[in-house]
Amino acid sequence: MRQHKLALCNIHFPQWIVEQTQRFIAKYRMFSPDDRLLVAVSGGKDSLSLWDILWQLGYQADGVYIALGIDGGFGYSQKSQELCEKFANQRGLKLIVVDAPQQIGLTIPELAAVTQRGKNKPCSVCGLTKRHILDQIAREGQYDVLATGHNLDDEAAVLFGNTLNWNVGYLYRQSPVLPARHAGLVRKVKPLCRFYEREMAAYALVRGIEYIYEECPHAAGSTTIYYKTLLNQLEADRPGAKLSFYLAFLQAKEKGLFAQPLGDGGEEGIGAGGEELHTCPGCGGPTTVEGLCAFCRMVEKVK
Incomplete structure (x- = not known):
């Protein structure tokens, strides 16, 4: 590992x-050893490795897998679910499986086509649906923390895109820890945010963790993948560049480089952008507008 000067x-x-x-x-x-953790697993190397690490460390960590009905010609969702179930069974861990198409009545690609949200690509609908379901499961299960397997490559790509477009609000919110700002939310954490993607791939290989190698069939051509390619080129010429980029950003935040949005004192009921958070009458989750949240409005259109 050249970036760490470690073998x-x-x-x-x-x-x-x-x-x-x-x-x-x-x-x-x-989080602390007393907290109940919910790990969002997708069948990929990062989320399953995170669950494995938390299990080894002795934390109270259950998993949740969201079946999205994505096929891609090889049964992507079904294969991912089977790998998550196998992982949980081998370790005696609890896995919650949520069938999104059964709840909504449509698969994610079908929902995207009907709502025409996200320029005919299902990524926007998929993200909105996953966030909603994860928040719902964490809330109803009375978990203290929701953990995701975002790695350094993910975080650096998001940071690069937000810096390139100077999205100050998103830059302010990006963090290894997102506090719960509403009764319908729990704290969100990214324990793998400082590990390179290849480090997590190596960990999964050494630990014998079976995971799905294929990318989501709808990921091709995404902006995030393009940013990752650019950052990989930089990393090849300058080992450690991605880690330095991300850590310098976190240090800059600690020093107050990014101004706190007006009205955001970190208190409950106020979003990270300073906006007031309301409770959705449909699902009980947070929304920045009065009435139904974005997910409930989307589902209402197709029912």
């Missing part, structure tokens, strides 16, 4: 990953 064997590498994760959890005050 580890198959025995000590996974131990290092686990120890570093615990260090990140403590550094950013993500």
Whole structure:
């Protein structure tokens, strides 16, 4: 690992990953041993590796998988679900499976086509649906924390895009920890945010974690993948560039480089952008407008 100036064997590498994760959890005050964690798993290397790490560390961590009805010619959603179920069964862990098409009446691609949201690509609808369901499961299950497997490559790509477009509001909100700002939300954390994607792939390989290798069939041509390609080119010429970029950003935030949006004092009921949060009468989740939230409005259109 050139970026860390470190060489580890198959025995000590996974131990290092686990120890570093615990260090990140403590550094950013993500959660305590008494907290109940819900891990969002997709069948990919990052989310399953995160669940494996938290399990090894002894945290109370259940998993949740959202079946989205995405086929792509090879049964993408079905294959992903089977891998999550196998992982949980091997370790005696609880996995909550949510069938989104059964709840909504349409698969994600079908919902995107009907609502015409997101310029004929299902990514926008998919993101909105997953966020809604994850918040709902965490709220109804009375979990304290929702953990996701975002790695350094994910975070650096988002940061690059927001910096390129100077989206100050998004830059202000990007963080390893997102506090709960509404009764319908729980704290969200990203324990893997400082690990490179290739490090997590190596961890999954060494630990014998089976995961889905294929990308989502609808991911091709996404802006995030394009940004990742650019950052990979930079990383090849300058090892450690992505990590330096992300850590420097977090340090700048700590020093107050990004102004706090007007009205945002971090209190409950106020969004990260300073807007007032209301309770959706349809699902009980937060919404920045009075009445139904974006998800409930979308579903109402197709029913």
